[in-house]
Amino acid sequence: MAEVLVEIRRGQLVESYHRGHIAVVNSDGELVSSVGDPNFLSYWRSSAKPIQALPVVESGAMEKWGITKKELALFCASHSGEDFHVDTVLEILRKIGVEQKELRCGSHLPYNKEASAKIVQGGQSPTSVHCNCSGKHSGMLVVCKEKGYPLDDYTELKHPLQKELLDVIADFCKYPKEEIVVGIDGCGVPVYGLPVYNWALAYAFLADPTKLEESRKEAVETITDAMVQFPEMVGGSDRICTDLMRVGKGNLIAKAGAEGVYCVGIKDKKLGFAIKMEDGSPRGRGPAVIETLRQLGALDDQQLEELKHHHLPENRNHRKDLCGVVKPIFKLK
Amino acid sequence: MAEVLVEIRRGQLVESYHRGHIAVVNSDGELVSSVGDPNFLSYWRSSAKPIQALPVVESGAMEKWGITKKELALFCASHSGEDFHVDTVLEILRKIGVEQKELRCGSHLPYNKEASAKIVQGGQSPTSVHCNCSGKHSGMLVVCKEKGYPLDDYTELKHPLQKELLDVIADFCKYPKEEIVVGIDGCGVPVYGLPVYNWALAYAFLADPTKLEESRKEAVETITDAMVQFPEMVGGSDRICTDLMRVGKGNLIAKAGAEGVYCVGIKDKKLGFAIKMEDGSPRGRGPAVIETLRQLGALDDQQLEELKHHHLPENRNHRKDLCGVVKPIFKLK
Numbered sequence: 001m002a003e004v005l006v007e008i009r010r011g012q013l014v015e016s017y018h019r020g021h022i023a024v025v026n027s028d029g030e031l032v033s034s035v036g037d038p039n040f041l042s043y044w045r046s047s048a049k050p051i052q053a054l055p056v057v058e059s060g061a062m063e064k065w066g067i068t069k070k071e072l073a074l075f076c077a078s079h080s081g082e083d084f085h086v087d088t089v090l091e092i093l094r095k096i097g098v099e100q101k102e103l104r105c106g107s108h109l110p111y112n113k114e115a116s117a118k119i120v121q122g123g124q125s126p127t128s129v130h131c132n133c134s135g136k137h138s139g140m141l142v143v144c145k146e147k148g149y150p151l152d153d154y155t156e157l158k159h160p161l162q163k164e165l166l167d168v169i170a171d172f173c174k175y176p177k178e179e180i181v182v183g184i185d186g187c188g189v190p191v192y193g194l195p196v197y198n199w200a201l202a203y204a205f206l207a208d209p210t211k212l213e214e215s216r217k218e219a220v221e222t223i224t225d226a227m228v229q230f231p232e233m234v235g236g237s238d239r240i241c242t243d244l245m246r247v248g249k250g251n252l253i254a255k256a257g258a259e260g261v262y263c264v265g266i267k268d269k270k271l272g273f274a275i276k277m278e279d280g281s282p283r284g285r286g287p288a289v290i291e292t293l294r295q296l297g298a299l300d301d302q303q304l305e306e307l308k309h310h311h312l313p314e315n316r317n318h319r320k321d322l323c324g325v326v327k328p329i330f331k332l333k
Numbered sequence: 334m335a336e337v338l339v340e341i342r343r344g345q346l347v348e349s350y351h352r353g354h355i356a357v358v359n360s361d362g363e364l365v366s367s368v369g370d371p372n373f374l375s376y377w378r379s380s381a382k383p384i385q386a387l388p389v390v391e392s393g394a395m396e397k398w399g400i401t402k403k404e405l406a407l408f409c410a411s412h413s414g415e416d417f418h419v420d421t422v423l424e425i426l427r428k429i430g431v432e433q434k435e436l437r438c439g440s441h442l443p444y445n446k447e448a449s450a451k452i453v454q455g456g457q458s459p460t461s462v463h464c465n466c467s468g469k470h471s472g473m474l475v476v477c478k479e480k481g482y483p484l485d486d487y488t489e490l491k492h493p494l495q496k497e498l499l500d501v502i503a504d505f506c507k508y509p510k511e512e513i514v515v516g517i518d519g520c521g522v523p524v525y526g527l528p529v530y531n532w533a534l535a536y537a538f539l540a541d542p543t544k545l546e547e548s549r550k551e552a553v554e555t556i557t558d559a560m561v562q563f564p565e566m567v568g569g570s571d572r573i574c575t576d577l578m579r580v581g582k583g584n585l586i587a588k589a590g591a592e593g594v595y596c597v598g599i600k601d602k603k604l605g606f607a608i609k610m611e612d613g614s615p616r617g618r619g620p621a622v623i624e625t626l627r628q629l630g631a632l633d634d635q636q637l638e639e640l641k642h643h644h645l646p647e648n649r650n651h652r653k654d655l656c657g658v659v660k661p662i663f664k665l666k
Contacts, residue, residue, distance in 0.1 A: 002350075008592070008613055011516030013526045015376055016592050016613030017335075019352070043348055106651025120453045131651055183344030183657070186650040193346045259341070259349050279612035280341055280349030317519045318439030318464055324516070 003036045003330060005277070005291075006284035010315060010324035018284025020260065022292060024273040024332065025200040027208035029174065032271065033296075033332040039195040042276050043183055044169075045257030048192055049136050050076045050223050051172050051202055052165055056139045057219040061146035065095050072223060073230035075139030078256060080236025081110025081130040088233065089129045092138040096145045103128040104155050105137040105187035112236055133187035135233070140189070155188045162190055172205065173198040186258055196274045199263050203272025206253050207265030224253045224265070240286050240310050247306050252298070254289075256282075262289050266298045283326065286310040291328035336369045336663060338610070338624075339617030343648060343657035351617025353593065355625060357606040357665065358533040360541035362507070365604065366629075366665040372528040375609050376516055378590030381525055382469050383409045383556050384505050384535055385498055389472045390552040394479035398428050405556060406563035408472030411589060413569025414443025414463040421566065422462045425471040429478045436461040437488050438470040438520035445569055466520035468566070473522070488521045495523055505538065506531040519591055529607045532596050536605025539586050540598030557586045557598070573619050573643050580639050585631070587622075589615075595622050599631045616659065619643040624661035 002019035009015065023038035025031055031038055053075040056062060062072065071092050079085040093100060107126045109116040119126055128134055140161060144151050149160050156162060169192050170177035181193030205212055209220040227234050231245035234255065244254040244264070253265040260277025262285050273292055277285050290311035293299045304311065315324040335352035342348065356371035358364055364371055386408040389395060395405065404425050412418040426433060440459045442449040452459055461467055473494060477484050482493050489495060502525050503510035514526030538545055542553040560567050564578035567588065577587040577597070586598040593610025595618050606625055610618050623644035626632045637644065648657040 010376060010524070011514065011526075013374065013376060013514050013516060015516075017611050019612075041346065043343060043346060104652070106653070108651050117453050120450050121456060123454060133651075181344065181346050183346060183348075184650065184654055186656070188650060188652045188654055191343070193344075278350050279352075279614055280616075281612055281614050283613075317517065317521060318441050318466075319437070319521045320439070321517055321521055323519070 001037060002040070002278035005035065005288045005328060005330045007327045007329050008283070008315070008324065009327055015324070018281060018288075019278040020284065020288060021196050021276045021278070022273060022288070022330070022332070023197045023200040024271060024292070024296065025197060025204050027204040027211045027270045027272075029201055031197060035330050035332060038197045038200075040276055041181070041193060041195050042261070043191045043193045043259065044199050045185065045191060045259055045261045046078045046133070047199060047255045047257035047261050047263040047274070048169065049078070050206060050227065050253070050255060051169060052136060053139055053223055054168050054172070054216070054219055055143045055161070055164060057222050058215065059143055059146050061142050064146060065142060067092065067095065067142060069222075069226040070230045070233055072226040073233035074135035076223065076227055076255065077135040077234045078132040078241075079135055079233065080112035080239060081115045081126070081132065082112045082236050083115065085135070085233065085236065086129045089134045089138050092142065096142055098141050098145065098151065100127065100129060102141060102151050103134055103137050105131040105133045107131050111239075131187060137187065137189075157182060157190050166190065166192075173202045196276050199261075199274035200272045203253065203263045203265040203274065204270065205272070207267045207272055208270035227253055240289065243307060243310060244289070247303050252293075256285070260285050264289065264293065266293075266296065269296065269298060271296065287312065287326050287328040288330070291330070292332065295332045334370060335373070335611035338368065338621045338661060338663045340660045340662050341616070341648070341657065342660055348657070351614060351621075352611040353617070353621060354529050354609045354611070355606060355621070355663070355665065356530045356533040357604060357625070357629065358530060358537050360537040360544045360603045360605075362534055364530060368663050368665060371530045371533075373609055374514070374526060374528050375594070376518075376524045376526045376592065377532050378518065378524060378592055378594045379411045379466070380532060380588045380590035380594050380596040380607070381502065382411070383539060383560065383586070383588060384502060385469060386472055386556055387501050387505070387549070387552055388476045388494070388497060390555050391548065392476055392479050394475050397479060398475060400425065400428065400475060402555075402559040403563045403566055405559040406566035407468035409556065409560055409588065410468040410567045411465040411574075412468055412566065413445035413572060414448045414459070414465065415445045415569050416448065418468070418566065418569065419462045422467045422471050425475065429475055431474050431478065431484065433460065433462060435474060435484050436467055436470050438464040438466045440464050444572075464520060470520065470522075490515060490523050499523065499525075506535045529609050532594075532607035533605045536586065536596045536598040536607065537603065538605070540600045540605055541603035560586055573622065576640060576643060577622070580636050585626075589618070593618050597622065597626065599626075599629065602629065602631060604629065620645065620659050620661040621663070624663070625665065628665045
């Protein structure tokens, strides 16, 4: 049963509630703490991206095609479609000699307001590079080029790349491949349904890859180094993933997913945790994520202050009057 | 305890859930049916607007200032900021000789995508007329002009108009005035916290005003006639309130509120019902509203077909692939 994680307060009343599930797991696979049902089964959504990037590193494609760490960080991103994201995607495609039309992620206006307004003001429409998943897709195209896989159906579950990725996910999350429920993600590729516990376990391995075989350990370190070195590539301006990794100074690996999904790895504690908001909304998610970090003792007072707008957002109306606050109320058990 | 009203399905999994409370009440005040807690206490938000419009009619201001039924419908609106809404607000202000700067509702880009894009494309910023509540505020200014109240603090609880409105709300909802929890609404005016049951009761009176004193009965009929005659003024293009009243052909009075609030009056059944989504999201609200109407036998097959995109929305991704559906699963008790 999902528990109330966050209250939406207005004046003297709690107006709305956000429920969810939290699992905190160490790299030995022990469930350290939880709220709600840590085995709740749902789709991992974009929080799986750092693991979906493993084949780029493990295939040796980075060296072969001259892929930089900044570009690798973008493979793990749900980016905001700012100029530096779009330019980087185009540069990756140029390096591997693939045209933009091969990016089969669909399109939407950039999450970033200014970037979105620029497109609308120009009377233009967004293209596939603006899609928040275009980094992940460009990474998939890198692997296809490296391994000589066909490009035109790389999003299909039957494609060799996606078969390989399903194996990687099952192996990394220690979850039987045949029990993973596969759906279609927002960008058309397979999305993986498995328990919240296993999402958290994967992030415990990102935080502490010493439990993995040597070659995978190195690949994981390459990916998490890229994410913490280039946090602006993983999200964008004023995005929680970017802010958390910037403020975390190398200790935190953080990645959001659609439908209220979030995962964090905490290196010095060898922990991973995962959150699934029951209603799929991002509104309660940021407060729940920062509050979990606070209760785990993973943020000091200065870090909490820098992340306050994600932790305890103010509810201001169309006139900018302060109407209420968003307040996490759960206790990790 | 809020119950699950709506499932968000993707492939074979239910990915997210939306919980809520429903109260169905007849004009005798009997709770006919419910889901969750029919006495859940929350803010009524914009679903209170038709009742907040009563002083405009009851004061005689409509005749005095030449206010039309179309304009009255806009007083009850959370409009989309389309040209015909904006022009109507400006026309009301012109009629009462009040400048636009007196509209103290704040501003935001229009809900309507095309109207919003037009402003962004022009490099402009939205003004107070674009705010979804500018109709309600212009109605408040009409009453102030009629009664000689000051204009500059009409949004404050201590202003005679707001004192009057609190009395109207308490009286109309049969709820003790001193127990109403007053907060600040999205547009700066007082917002009323009272049980979902009382919201439903008010809409039962909108559906069947014969239980009210004669003068109020006439005012209610004037307001609900305006709403069903000009449903496009109450919401806008492709908005559920507008579609419901258009398809309802005079039998349904429907008004949304922020934070997952919705109220409907069903004339031929002398019923009102109210829904509060626990998480405050509008995503599950439309399906819950139409499903409630279906279970109450208030929509025939053709009406259900016309409202299908509000009842059983498809979940399509950035590539327009069908990924899943939104499905109401509750049974009215």
